[in-house]
Amino acid sequence: MSLFLAELKLTLRSRIAAAALFLLFLLAALAVWSGISLSDRQNAAIERVQAAHAQDLAAVARVYGQPDGDAGYGAYYTFYLTWDRPSPLAFAAIGQRDIQPFTLRVRTLGLHSQLYESENINAELALPGPFDWAFVLIYLAPLAVLVLLHDLVAGEREAGRLRLLLSLPGARGLWARRLGARYLLVLAALALPLVLGLMLTQAPLTLGAGSLLVAALYLAFWSGLGLLVAALVRSSGGGAATLLGCWIVLTLVAPTLATSAINSAIPAARGTDLSLAQREIVHAAWDKPKEETFDAFFVNHPEWRDTPPVTGRFHWKWYYAFHQVGDEAVAPQVAEYRASLAARERWTERVGWLLPTVSTQVLLHRLADTDLQAHLAYQDSIAALHRRIRYFYYPYVFEERPFTAADFERLPDYQPRPSGGSLAWGSLIALGLAALALLALSLRRAHRVEMVQPTATSRPGRGFLSKPAFT
Amino acid sequence: MSGATVRIAREEWRWLARSRVALVAGVLLLLLIITATFTSVQKHEAIDEARARYQSEQIEQFYNQPDRHPHRMVHYGQYVFRPLAPLAFFDTGVDAYTGNMVFLEGHRQNSANFAEARQSSLMLRFGQLTPAFVLQTLAPLLIIFLAFRALAGERERGTLRLMLAQGISARQIVSGKLIAHAAVAGAIVLPALLALTIMSASSGASAQALLIILGYCAYLIVWTLMALVLSALVPRARDALLALVALWMVTVVLLPRGLPELVAASQTLPTRIETEVAIGRDLKAIGDSHDPDDPYFNDFKMEVLARYGVSDVQDLPVQYAGLVAMEGERLTSDLFNRYAADANAREDRQNALVRTFGLASPLIAVRQLSMTLAGTDLDNHQDFLSQVESYRYSFVQHLNRMQAEQIPAVNPGEDPRIDASNWLEVPGFAYVAPNPLAYAGGRIAQSFGILAAWLAGLACLLILAARRLERIAR
Numbered sequence: 001m002s003l004f005l006a007e008l009k010l011t012l013r014s015r016i017a018a019a020a021l022f023l024l025f026l027l028a029a030l031a032v033w034s035g036i037s038l039s040d041r042q043n044a045a046i047e048r049v050q051a052a053h054a055q056d057l058a059a060v061a062r063v064y065g066q067p068d069g070d071a072g073y074g075a076y077y078t079f080y081l082t083w084d085r086p087s088p089l090a091f092a093a094i095g096q097r098d099i100q101p102f103t104l105r106v107r108t109l110g111l112h113s114q115l116y117e118s119e120n121i122n123a124e125l126a127l128p129g130p131f132d133w134a135f136v137l138i139y140l141a142p143l144a145v146l147v148l149l150h151d152l153v154a155g156e157r158e159a160g161r162l163r164l165l166l167s168l169p170g171a172r173g174l175w176a177r178r179l180g181a182r183y184l185l186v187l188a189a190l191a192l193p194l195v196l197g198l199m200l201t202q203a204p205l206t207l208g209a210g211s212l213l214v215a216a217l218y219l220a221f222w223s224g225l226g227l228l229v230a231a232l233v234r235s236s237g238g239g240a241a242t243l244l245g246c247w248i249v250l251t252l253v254a255p256t257l258a259t260s261a262i263n264s265a266i267p268a269a270r271g272t273d274l275s276l277a278q279r280e281i282v283h284a285a286w287d288k289p290k291e292e293t294f295d296a297f298f299v300n301h302p303e304w305r306d307t308p309p310v311t312g313r314f315h316w317k318w319y320y321a322f323h324q325v326g327d328e329a330v331a332p333q334v335a336e337y338r339a340s341l342a343a344r345e346r347w348t349e350r351v352g353w354l355l356p357t358v359s360t361q362v363l364l365h366r367l368a369d370t371d372l373q374a375h376l377a378y379q380d381s382i383a384a385l386h387r388r389i390r391y392f393y394y395p396y397v398f399e400e401r402p403f404t405a406a407d408f409e410r411l412p413d414y415q416p417r418p419s420g421g422s423l424a425w426g427s428l429i430a431l432g433l434a435a436l437a438l439l440a441l442s443l444r445r446a447h448r449v450e451m452v453q454p455t456a457t458s459r460p461g462r463g464f465l466s467k468p469a470f471t
Numbered sequence: 472m473s474g475a476t477v478r479i480a481r482e483e484w485r486w487l488a489r490s491r492v493a494l495v496a497g498v499l500l501l502l503l504i505i506t507a508t509f510t511s512v513q514k515h516e517a518i519d520e521a522r523a524r525y526q527s528e529q530i531e532q533f534y535n536q537p538d539r540h541p542h543r544m545v546h547y548g549q550y551v552f553r554p555l556a557p558l559a560f561f562d563t564g565v566d567a568y569t570g571n572m573v574f575l576e577g578h579r580q581n582s583a584n585f586a587e588a589r590q591s592s593l594m595l596r597f598g599q600l601t602p603a604f605v606l607q608t609l610a611p612l613l614i615i616f617l618a619f620r621a622l623a624g625e626r627e628r629g630t631l632r633l634m635l636a637q638g639i640s641a642r643q644i645v646s647g648k649l650i651a652h653a654a655v656a657g658a659i660v661l662p663a664l665l666a667l668t669i670m671s672a673s674s675g676a677s678a679q680a681l682l683i684i685l686g687y688c689a690y691l692i693v694w695t696l697m698a699l700v701l702s703a704l705v706p707r708a709r710d711a712l713l714a715l716v717a718l719w720m721v722t723v724v725l726l727p728r729g730l731p732e733l734v735a736a737s738q739t740l741p742t743r744i745e746t747e748v749a750i751g752r753d754l755k756a757i758g759d760s761h762d763p764d765d766p767y768f769n770d771f772k773m774e775v776l777a778r779y780g781v782s783d784v785q786d787l788p789v790q791y792a793g794l795v796a797m798e799g800e801r802l803t804s805d806l807f808n809r810y811a812a813d814a815n816a817r818e819d820r821q822n823a824l825v826r827t828f829g830l831a832s833p834l835i836a837v838r839q840l841s842m843t844l845a846g847t848d849l850d851n852h853q854d855f856l857s858q859v860e861s862y863r864y865s866f867v868q869h870l871n872r873m874q875a876e877q878i879p880a881v882n883p884g885e886d887p888r889i890d891a892s893n894w895l896e897v898p899g900f901a902y903v904a905p906n907p908l909a910y911a912g913g914r915i916a917q918s919f920g921i922l923a924a925w926l927a928g929l930a931c932l933l934i935l936a937a938r939r940l941e942r943i944a945r
Contacts (some may be wrong), residue, residue, distance in 0.1 A: 016713070027725075030729070034729070034732040037732065037736050038732065038735075041735070041736065041739075045739075045742055048742070048745060049742055049744045049745055052744065052745050052748040052749070053744065053748065055748065055752075056748045056751065059755075081744070095593055096588075096589070096593060099568060099586070099588055099589055100589055101743075103742055103743075103744055104744075105744055105747075113574070116584045116585065117581065117582050117584065117743070118570050118582040118583065118584055118586065118589065119582075119742060119743055120582075120740050120741070120742060120743055120746070120814055121568070121740070122731075122735070122740060122818045122821050122822070122849065123565035123568035123569045123849055123852065124565055124818075124821075124822050124825070124842075124848065124849045125731035125734065125735055125821060125822070125825070126565075126568050126588075126731070127564075127565055127568060128727040128728045128731060129596040129597075129728055130596075130728070130732070131728040131729045131731070131732050135728060139724060140720075140724075140725075143716075143720065147713070151709075236709055237620075237708060237709040237712065240709060240712055240713065241492065241616065241712070244612075244616075244716060245496070248609065248612060251597065252597070252598065252608060252609060253503065253609070255594050255597035255598070256597055256598045256599060256600040256604065257506075257600060258594060259591065259592075259594045259595050259597065259598075259599065259600070260510055260514075260599070260600040262591075262592070262594070263587070263591055263595070264510070264513075264514065268585075268587075268590040268591075269521060271584070271585045271590065272525060272572055272585055275550070275572070275574070275584075276525070276528075276529065276532075276550060279547065279548070279550075279574075280532065283536075283543070283546075283547045286539070286543055287537055287539070312885075313885045313886050340590075341590055344590070344591060344592050345592050347592075348592035348593070348594045351594065357597075358594055358597075361593055361594065361597075362592075362593070365593055371592070371593050372590075372591070372592055372593065375589075
């Protein structure tokens with residue numbers, strides 16, 4: 001234990017290591033602050049919207065909540081507000097919350113002409129991606145590991161200390177100890193700000209523990225890779241270059257290539273198709289015999305079959321029936337659209353089995369409930385509300401009952417979806433295996449550094465950093 | 472240029488060509504640019520084709536609608552798809568983040584929907600594979616990798632002292648290295664230059680393409696200078712590499728991500744719902760056409776009666792309800808435009824703030840330049856939305872006028888309709904792509920100015936560093 005503590009102190013005595021760790025800590029803290037600020041802003045916006053909506057609703061109730069009020073008008077002019085608050089862990093992994101709408105109003109008209117509305121966002125600000133703790137973990141922490149590990153072996157060799165170190169008592173666990181000390185320091189620099197943020201937002205313990213576990217595994221992967229490279233390369237410069245190359249491939253090149261492949265292979269054009277199709281069906285109803293619309297409507301709503309028939313040109317029951325028929329008619333397109341989005345998610349998870357950067361992204365945002373799946377769950381909660389609204393108005397409209405001020409008091413409430421953070425087990429196992437494999441491999445390889453005892457002056461080769469003298 | 476300078480440059484190239492790592496990294500980056508260009512062009516064509524097909528299908532459907540009341544057509548509405556700018560393949564800019572389909576109908580302003588980023592997994596946020604992404608993010612790294620030891624390496628091995636002893640000046644050495652690595656930067660831009668030339672030739676965007684190339688050349692030379700300055704100032708090659716990567720990290724990854732949050736916190740954008748509610752309130756404050764005693768619409772009625780020289784709406788040669796619909800649409804559209812202008816101004820202020828901070832990062836300058844010239848920046852999208860809104864207004868008013876003029880004012884019957892041939896008189900949406908040089912000339916000049924300032928500053932630093940090198944080595 002005292003050996004380990006000495007190793008910790010030794011690591012921190014290196015100016016560049018201490019600076020890298022401090023910088024990482026500072027950036028993680030900034031990122032946590034930035035994430036909390038975004039969460040707060042979204043919560044504040046939700047409250048502003050709720051206030052504005054309440055005013056709007058009161059005005060509608062005043063006009064249409066008459067003793068002989070017509071439910072058809074009430075339903076037409078009454079919007080229902082839905083909202084999707086950031087989860088307590090959203091500050092750490094903002095995910096898509098900066099581009100997906102988090103408030104939406106719907107009314108009794110066709111759901112699929114309302115569900116895909118977007119929010120006012122400044123797309124240029126969203127373009128580079130959010131600055132949050134997940135970003136610091138996925139992009140920046142590996143660079144701190146790089147700074148701490150790239151010259152672990154070569155640095156000692158270049159300083160001429162390697163022989164001495166390996167002949168000292170306690171040399172057996174030397175590399176494991178050095179690796180462990182550096183690993184823990186990086187983890188601590190990241191974990192401290194996160195824990196502080198978790199305490200501030202009072203996130204459930206399990207979610208916090210989950211994100212720490214993901215961070216621990218992801219850093220273990222990079223530490224394993226760092227030690228492996230350090231044990232393999234001849235010079236510290238070569239170690240830095242190799243690790244940087246790995247970082248570029250894992251965070252920049254491979255994910256962009258994979259995204260491009262997935263999005264080309266799985267197009268999501270069904271969203272456009274379903275919008276166009278729904279409009280055709282809804283508007284064609286105006287020119288069709290009303291019986292056709294009602295026959296289609298009564299298939300799924302037989303309980304209204306025996307209500308008074310529509311004789312005139314217009315009746316609200318017919319109007320709402322053809323809106324519902326429009327939604328039902330595009331159900332196959334909606335299912336295909338959702339399936340294409342789900343397929344994109346599924347393939348991303350599979351890419352994560354190979355790329356720890358991607359699996360870490362998947363894991364953190366699933367825990368924080370800020371990914372595409374979270375937004376689809378929000379849409380489902382809107383669809384559930386829409387269904388309740390329809391069934392709330394149907395008795396009034398179909399039985400032609402008056403809709404009064406008292407009925408405005410009984411409007412169905414929106415039930416926000418429960419915070420749905422979960423653990424993506426497949427990605428966790430993949431990340432864990434990658435971390436374990438690299439740790440085992442690198443420790444074995446580092447052990448062989450001890451056995452081989454390379455000479456202090458390694459063979460001058462045609463390596464990256466050695467070049468023939470200019471003459 | 473002296474012979475020694477050329478000799479040094481040639482020697483540097485020979486070393487780069489012999490270094491396996493340099494060669495592999497260079498070839499990989501080249502492959503990546505080529506892949507990015509090909510996939511991006513392909514995707515661009517597919518998207519463009521799909522949007523054009525949807526656009527023509529939807530107007531076809533509009534024209535094929537049966538006899539109807541014009542107000543039905545106001546709500547049947549139109550779908551409008553945003554065409555891609557010809558150079559968007561090079562830099563997709565905000566296209567994936569802004570919706571590309573808008574539904575237009577009377578007295579409502581719907582949003583642009585189905586943005587690709589909203590339908591993709593989070594992996595998209597790692598970046599999109601376009602030539603611009605490779606040139607902005609990865610190319611500087613290659614330049615750093617190839618150039619970090621150019622001077623520090625010579626110093627480490629003592630060959631620098633040797634060269635100076637042979638009578639070659641530090642200035643010659645530094646300019647030789649600069650030529651060698653600037654040529655590398657040029658080679659990186661070459662495939663992009665080819666693609667841009669080919670693609671812009673057919674679209675008449677050659678001036679934009681040329682400026683884009685110029686911008687990226689300046690950007691990559693900035694990185695070349697940066698690498699050489701640090702290589703000259705830092706005694707050990709490895710430390711030069713670490714310092715350069717740290718610089719890259721801060722200017723390419725950290726600042727562009729960190730700034731938006733600072734900016735967003737300083738300037739709140741109202742949500743769609745707040746805007747909708749506010750517009751509804753403003754409209755009510757102006758007047759309520761359903762209220763028979765409403766002062767605004769009573770004045771409107773008096774004005775209409777006076778215009779037609781009659782004393783009762785029954786005697787009007789046109790349908791009064793149609794005129795009221797037109798007046799209502801005018802009021803709503805005014806408010807839409809006013810609120811959109813306010814939201815745009817807020818977004819512009821946010822982006823201007825990022826650009827000001829962009830002085831600290833050449834990436835922000837070149838990204839802005841590239842998006843603007845490729846026609847994929849936010850202003851271009853805002854312009855599209857405003858063209859869409861003015862089209863929405865004119866098409867709705869077209870139909871409202873048909874209602875006023877063709878639906879009988881008295882005894883129209885239970886189900887009044889007008890002939891379907893009327894729909895053909897409504898022109899389709901014709902998008903006019905704005906010319907970035909015209910609407911964003913100042914911004915383009917500003918970006919070039921920032922890049923020029925970086926170039927000048929770094930060139931001065933390099934001259935100072937060369938002098939210092941001479942002093943130290945002697």
